[in-house]
Amino acid sequence: MDVVIVESPAKAKTINKYLGKNYKVLASYGHVRDLPSKDGSVLPEDDFAMTWEADAKSKKRLSEIVEAVKDSDRLILATDPDREGEAISWHVLEVLKKKRGLLKDKPIQRVVFNAITKESILNAMQHPRDIDTPLVDAYLARRALDYLVGFTLSPVLWRKLPGARSAGRVQSVALRLVCQREEEIEAFVPQEYWSILADLQTAAGADFQARITAVDGEKKSRLDIRTGTEAADIKKLVEGASLAVRSVEAKPVRRNPFAPFTTSTLQQEASRKLGFAAARTMQIAQRLYEGVSVGGETTGLITYMRTDGVEIAPEAIAPIRNAIEREYGKQYLPDAPRHYTVKAKNAQEAHEAIRPTDINRHPKQMAKYLDDEQLKLYTLVWRRTLASQMESAQLERTTVEITATNGSRSAELRATGQVVRFDGFLTLYTESKDDEDDEDSNRLPPMSEGEALKQKAVTASQHHTEPPPRYTEATLIKRMEELGIGRPSTYTATLSVLRDRGYVVLDKKRLIPESKGRLVTGFLSNFFERYVQYDFTAELEEKLDLISNGELEWKDVLRDFWKEFSSHVDGTKELRVSQVLDTLNEVLASYAFPPREDGSDPRACPSCSDGKLSLKTSRYGAFVGCSNYPECGYTRQLSNDGDGDAQQVGENGTKLLGTDPATGLDVTLRSGRFGPYVQLGEEAKPPRSSIPKGWDIESLDLEKALQLLSLPREVGEHPEDGKMITAGLGRYGPFVLHDGTYANLPGIDDVFTVGLNHAVSLLAEKRANGGRRGAAQSLKELGEHPDGGGAITVKAGRYGPYVNHGKVNATLPKDMKPEDVTLEQALELIAAKAGKTPAKKATEKKASAKKTAAKKTTAKKSTTKKSTAKKKAASDDAADEAGEKEDS
Known part of the structure; x- marks a missing residue:
């Protein structure tokens, strides 16, 4: 039997079906070890020795893996095909190596697959390799860097800027982006400008609209008309002018399709089109990758979703091209497959783009197997993939230049529009934009040079320039990718940390820095400027990539970084909080x-x-x-x-x-x-x-x-005892109170509106649950315990019915109904739970009696000793007192 290690139990179950009974597939449940969250987990002075630790859950899973490997013929490490996946395989192998003799003479192989389909899995098993050491080294370097920055810089923040939570190698740079954008918004000064639009008509009676581009030979761009007076003058000029077409120019334009999805572009488009947060997008994508049940068989629907590669595997191209021809016709199929290159800085193209594992699984067919969110994301991936291999759209962009003559004065106007001559990939997919501009999307009527135009109306409108928009999760990820900050596996984690630390808040999908975030960024930008610079962070990412390519030694990178960083931190030890605040007052x-x-x-x-x-x-x-x-x-x-x-x-x-x-x-x-x-x-x-x-x-x-x-307010007297019920706000939210019993209210506004009947009902429910919601409910009392006394009751708890006596709770067998339990049955269950058979109880009783007698003897001796000690102390005190009197 061969043992295969993957990350998730869902993958394990699916892959085991594909491989058959001669394989045992186990899940590591992600990383099995991590650096403990304490000082000393990375030791720069000991050549960056790293201490790894497994938590209780991981230890249990590792024990299961160890037991399985003992009886195996071969160990196959099949974790994800990226840096983190390679690291998980390395960790598992390192743990197993420490078990003496466990891996002796056992072949150890590493396999990777980009999709969880039977074909991909079986093919991967035929092409094993060794652990990619440079990739593991890059992981170790990244993990050590993040640890050293976080655990060295965060304490500086705590001491110099009380209230700050943490700093991080990537998170602090991402936070700086958000704060810097906020500063740009605050410093922005709106600029007034005017637009002048003329509603015109051709000789054939077709309407269209044109915009002012020049006045009396002087060009006028969008922001050049600054005042209402100037706008009124130009409007008057055009209103009294004769207009004619000076030129008509139509240019053919080709628009090429977009590349297939990477992690970043998937998160951006899912945010724009579906309204999904980045973290939610990755959760759904993970489920689609690991597999869903389709026709009774679990299979992965998309390829691996953490990637910055944009190419599609050669074997997938032909089915995609066949699907295009079948679904849309031969005119939508280009002569040759399309190839893409990534534009993002520092991209690693080791993996292919995100695509359906089988393009023939149409979203309409998958609808019955997927929930609503899964179907939306799968459809997005399917459409983008198919469109990426379709023919270009062919457009015709028309520009009409118009002359307005009014006596000695003149003005120039321009009308633009475009016509889709062949929709190509646009028939299937159009990428959304954060800032839509559809000025050229109008269709212009036919016109000819020299044609006189009729004027219908001229409108002058006042506008003000807008500040740059705040980042959304999608646009921040896009900017980080452009700068080379972070990697596909880190984007969502970075955003989550910023929110969890209270550094940013998400409002209407926009990221707004909180005061705490502004202070941290101000502190780091002034006292640790180099380490929140975009170029510096991107350069570190480049070095990590060179490590993964085997071109740099990972400890050399750490030495260079630590030497300068630790020296800089040491230089802040004398920094006073007052100095920090003086700087922040200015910044x-x-x-x-x-x-x-x-x-x-x-x-x-x-x-x-x-x-x-x-x-x-x-x-x-x-x-x-x-x-x-x-x-x-x-x-x-x-x-x-x-x-x-x-x-x-x-x-x-x-x-x-x-x-x-x-x-x-x-x-x-x-x-x-x-x-x-x-x-x-x-x-x-x-x-x-x-x-x-x-x-x-x-x-x-x-x-x-x-x-x-007015809070707390009186709701009314309780009908049972006449005591007042009050409603108020507490640290846990709105509540009603009666005679020491609190019951939560559903919402804040309810504290002002809750009536007597509703309050009595909530309090009764709370008391029925033992004073707290979800507490055990007493079903019936069976009687007194014959030996120790005390009531024996049957109760209903969150995990099912049980019998209770004192501190002993015994769960009822599945075939025993609570209403049928007798006192004798309850006594047996309680005795079994406590491990007390009649013979054992007699033995325990004797032992208890002996123990009590021994305690009494010891207590008596102790009392005698104490009495003697007290007498001696009293005698000593008397002697001392006599001596003092004699001295005096």
């Missing part, structure tokens, strides 16, 4: 201290007369406070309001929402270290309420504020 001035409407100094404290606002830090992160603390207690939160502006709640950190009609006191919105809150009045301990998470602060009005301040 983040426009964000932390936005301009004021009255033109006053944005750093002047609005509370005291001579204080200066500055960034402050606490264990919860940064905030803005007055330099005159503690004499002046002014603070406000440093945060982002979703539009890129620092949030400052009114004068003195407050915003007046109105007056409470019941008390006549002011209701204010305030911002403190722990977030925004509302307050009633200015007494020593005024009523306050935090703003619930998810509420829009900008839309908070007096009515909502008074609702918050």
